[in-house]
Each structure stands twice: as structure tokens, then as C-alpha cells.
Amino acid sequence: MYIFNQGKYKSLHAQSAGELDQIRQQVLSDKQFRPTYHLAADTGLLNDPNGLIFDGKNYHIFYQWFPYDAIHGMKHWQHLITENFQQFTYADPLIPDQHFESHGCYSGGAILWQDNIIAFYTGNTRNQENQRIPYQNIAIFTQDGKLLEKRCLLSQVPEGYTEHVRDPKPFITAEGKICFILGAQRKNGTGTALLYEMPNIDSSPQLLGELSLTHFDNQHVFMWECPDLFQLADKSIFIWSPQGKVRETHRFQNNYHATYAVGKLHNMTFHSEHIEELDYGFDFYAPQTVYQSEGILYGWVGLPDLTYPTDHYQWHSMLSLPRQLTLKQNRLYQRPIAQIYTQLGVSQVFSIQQPQIIAGLDTAYLMFEPDNQDFEMAFFNNNAEHRLIISYRNGLFSLDRTQTKQTEIMQAFGTQRHCEISQLNKVEIFFDRSVIEIFLNDGEKVMTSRFFIEQRENQITCSRPIRVSVAQLPAISIT
Numbered sequence: 333m334y335i336f337n338q339g340k341y342k343s344l345h346a347q348s349a350g351e352l353d354q355i356r357q358q359v360l361s362d363k364q365f366r367p368t369y370h371l372a373a374d375t376g377l378l379n380d381p382n383g384l385i386f387d388g389k390n391y392h393i394f395y396q397w398f399p400y401d402a403i404h405g406m407k408h409w410q411h412l413i414t415e416n417f418q419q420f421t422y423a424d425p426l427i428p429d430q431h432f433e434s435h436g437c438y439s440g441g442a443i444l445w446q447d448n449i450i451a452f453y454t455g456n457t458r459n460q461e462n463q464r465i466p467y468q469n470i471a472i473f474t475q476d477g478k479l480l481e482k483r484c485l486l487s488q489v490p491e492g493y494t495e496h497v498r499d500p501k502p503f504i505t506a507e508g509k510i511c512f513i514l515g516a517q518r519k520n521g522t523g524t525a526l527l528y529e530m531p532n533i534d535s536s537p538q539l540l541g542e543l544s545l546t547h548f549d550n551q552h553v554f555m556w557e558c559p560d561l562f563q564l565a566d567k568s569i570f571i572w573s574p575q576g577k578v579r580e581t582h583r584f585q586n587n588y589h590a591t592y593a594v595g596k597l598h599n600m601t602f603h604s605e606h607i608e609e610l611d612y613g614f615d616f617y618a619p620q621t622v623y624q625s626e627g628i629l630y631g632w633v634g635l636p637d638l639t640y641p642t643d644h645y646q647w648h649s650m651l652s653l654p655r656q657l658t659l660k661q662n663r664l665y666q667r668p669i670a671q672i673y674t675q676l677g678v679s680q681v682f683s684i685q686q687p688q689i690i691a692g693l694d695t696a697y698l699m700f701e702p703d704n705q706d707f708e709m710a711f712f713n714n715n716a717e718h719r720l721i722i723s724y725r726n727g728l729f730s731l732d733r734t735q736t737k738q739t740e741i742m743q744a745f746g747t748q749r750h751c752e753i754s755q756l757n758k759v760e761i762f763f764d765r766s767v768i769e770i771f772l773n774d775g776e777k778v779m780t781s782r783f784f785i786e787q788r789e790n791q792i793t794c795s796r797p798i799r800v801s802v803a804q805l806p807a808i809s810i811t
């Protein structure tokens with residue numbers, strides 16, 4: 333075991349006595365924005381969900397984690413186990429302590445193999461010249477969350493690709509072979525994904541080649557991160573996070589994007605029948621599905637390069653709610669999983685138009701039926717007249733965080749997001765203090781965003797009378 337400790341490349345093994353406790357105090361001094369029922373890092377920065385797996389009894393949820401600050405430093409995998417998405421317990425994390433992961437344990441997925449959880453991940457390393465060299469590794473965990481061993485599978489990037497080859501997501505084929513898909517950048521600077529195969533966990537992976545994806549405009553796309561390939565009903569689904577798409581009026585609004593393709597995988601070709609972004613909000617990236625869960629997905633409510641006002645409290649980002657994916661007419665629908673709905677408290681109905689205070693609004697679930705009629709609804713209020721606004725006009729649903737606190741980088745990508753939806757029947761909103769997840773028409777379109785309104789009043793107003801049903805979600809416990 334090596335104890336890495338070089339600037340921001342500092343592992344948990346190098347922490348000094350009381351160091352994390354001090355950071356925790358700073359995190360806890362944030363009384364306004366810490367979520368209550370979303371998973372957030374105890375200290376420091378959280379990014380991609382990793383190694384998501386249902387082992388038959390429990391769900392294992394890992395995420396990218398830099399424990400020491402709200403910056404992208406030495407990445408660990410934090411590890412949580414839950415049976416009911418209400419009580420979570422910590423299990424063994426992945427701490428970089430081998431040469432093949434000297435600068436962080438980057439993203440990846442997991443499978444169950446001979447009763448153990450095999451987490452595939454990228455070992456990020458840098459040589460003396462600070463050049464990046466990615467390794468593809470595995471970490472073996474017992475189902476009760478104990479780390480048994482780590483191994484390096486691939487220490488070289490294949491010919492024709494740059495140093496940006498990462499994020500292995502494994503799966504087991506119908507023939508019982510282990511496959512994994514890797515995000516990659518070709519030497520000509522374009523993004524793609526590579527498929528590898530191995531007969532068992534002790535053999536060395538063989539490169540099968542690139543996944544060829546039809547009907548995707550890869551122009552300007554320089555990297556594919558976090559690929560995920562799986563079956564849902566009778567279709568193949570490919571989820572990935574391309575970087576470099578050019579902004580369009582109502583699409584690809586953020587700096588990077590989480591996208592999906594529905595189609596049929598045949599040999600190495602994915603014949604796409606529909607391609608779309610997964611989420612139209614300001615902050616959603618690097619989603620991953622839970623292995624053996626029939627389509628449960630978590631995303632990172634954040635994006636690379638973004639800063640948030642709460643970074644000052646030494647915590648950054650959270651995971652989305654777990655979402656159930658279903659297919660309807662070749663479109664992916666996403667809604668929080670059933671367990672989230674069963675946790676909802678008793679609902680109360682309010683007729684909203686004039687400013688109305690609703691206790692607990694900032695940790696509430698809201699549902700209303702706009703009957704496909706235009707409206708504008710504003711949430712919260714403070715001395716600076718900060719409000720979060722949603723509206724529906726002429727088939728366009730919009731989220732506006734112009735009148736909220738933002739960092740410069742947040743503002744640089746615009747302060748409104750839109751999604752086209754020709755018939756709007758149902759709006760569901762999950763507020764959790766500094767995050768909003770909006771589900772339209774039972775998950776036909778989704779918008780996920782952070783928002784920051786200090787010293788807020790829990791107030792709603794609406795441009796016309798609408799009956800809104802409101803219920804509370806209990807806080808999760810993490811021990």
C-alpha cells in the first residue's frame with residue numbers, strides 16, 4: 333500500500349488527525365442548502381455515480397468523491413449500501429493506494445461474479461512529466477461491502493487512442509462472458525466507445541473494437557464519458573455523456589450532456605431508433621444504471637467545471653433521486669422509483685394564485701395538472717426578491733433561475749432552460765433545499781437543477797389558479 337500525498341492528489345490514508353472533522357464542521361455550518369433526502373458527500377466533492385449494483389438483497393451505491401474540498405482532487409469511491417433507499421450505511425470505499433491508481437480511482441461500473449461484487453474502474457495516473465496514463469482495474473468486494481483485493485487489468489491504451497480512455501461499465505453477455513464498454517478519444521480528437529471481452533475475471537481483456545452508433549451527430553464531440561449499455565424490455569439502450577456538442581436553441585444547453593439512444597445492438601453496431609438528452613435541466617451528468625435492477629438510474633446533479641455557491645462550505649454536488657426507466661414508443665421515461673413515492677407523507681391540496689406560504693416547501697413533493705394551459709409559477713422569495721420560476725407557454729416548458737444566487741460559471745451557460753412538450757398534463761416537482769427535480773407527464777421529460785436562494789420564504793405564486801398537491805419527503809439516514 334502506498335500513501336499518496338501530493339497537493340490535491342491526497343488519499344484518505346494521508347489525512348491528519350481531526351482533519352475531516354474540521355471540514356465536516358464547515359459543511360454543517362451550511363444551514364440552508366444541504367439536501368435532506370438526496371445523497372450528498374459528507375465532506376468535499378461528489379461527482380459521478382459508480383459501481384451501482386443490486387446484489388439480490390441490497391443496493392450498493394458508490395460515487396466519485398474527493399473528501400477534502402469542493403474541488404476535483406484525488407478521486408475515491410465512496411460506498412453506501414441500502415435496502416430501502418431510506419437508511420443507508422457506509423461500507424468500504426475505494427482509496428487510491430496502488431501505483432495503478434496513483435492519481436485517483438476514476439469512474440466505472442460493477443457486476444456480480446461468483447458471489448462477489450467486481451467493480452471495474454479507471455486508475456488515473458500521471459507520470460513525472462504530468463502526462464496522464466489511464467489503467468483499467470478491478471476491485472473485488474464481498475456483498476456485505478468489504479474490499480477484498482484490487483487488480484490492474486489493462487495498463488495500456490490501445491493503438492489509435494489518446495490518454496482519454498476511461499469509465500469501464502461491465503455487463504455479462506447471454507453467453508456468460510464478461511464485457512465492458514469504455515469511453516474513449518481517438519487520436520484524431522473525436523469521441524467514441526470501446527468494447528472489451530473476457531471469458532472470466534482472471535483472464536486478460538480482449539479489445540473487440542469500437543461501438544458504432546448510427547444516427548448520432550458526433551461533430552465537434554471530442555470525448556465520450558461514462559458509457560452504459562444494457563437491455564430494457566426488448567430494446568438495447570446506450571447511455572453516455574458526450575463532450576463537445578454545439579448548443580442549440582432548446583437542446584444541448586449545458587457545457588456537457590447526458591444522452592441516450594434506444595435501438596438494437598447487432599454485433600458492434602448500435603442501430604439507433606431514437607437519440608435524445610436524458611434531462612433538460614441545468615445540472616445533470618454522467619448517469620449510470622444499477623446492474624440487475626431492471627432500469628434504475630442515478631445521475632450526478634452537477635457538471636464538470638461548474639462551481640456552486642456552496643463550495644464555500646466545502647461540499648459540492650449530490651446524486652439525483654433514483655429513477656425508474658421505462659420505454660414508451662422508443663422514448664425513455666424517467667420517474668423516481670416506487671420506494672420514493674411510498675415514503676411520501678400525507679398530501680395537502682392548496683389552491684394557488686396569490687402568494688401563499690407553504691410550510692416545508694423546500695423539502696416537498698408537489699404535483700399539479702395544468703390541463704395543457706399556459707401558466708407561470710414562482711417559488712420562494714427573499715429580501716433580494718430571489719425566486720425560481722417555471723412556466724409553460726406555447727408548448728415550451730421553461731425553468732428560470734435568473735433571480736437566484738449563481739456563480740460566474742453557472743451564469744456563463746445562461747440562466748434559463750427549456751424543453752419542448754406539446755401536451756402538458758402533469759407536473760411533479762421534488763424540492764430539496766438547493767435542488768429541484770421536475771418530471772413532466774409521468775417522466776416524458778425531466779429537468780434537474782441546483783438553485784440557491786438564501787434566507788428564503790417558502791412561498792408560491794401562480795399566474796392563474798391551480799390546485800397543487802403537496803407532501804413531505806422524510807430525510808434519509810446515513811450511518
Ligand code: FRU
Nearest residue numbers: 380396407438439498557618
Ligand atoms: C465524468 C468524469 C469521468 C471520470 C470522472 C473523474 O464526470 O470526468 O469521465 O472518470 O469524472 O472524476
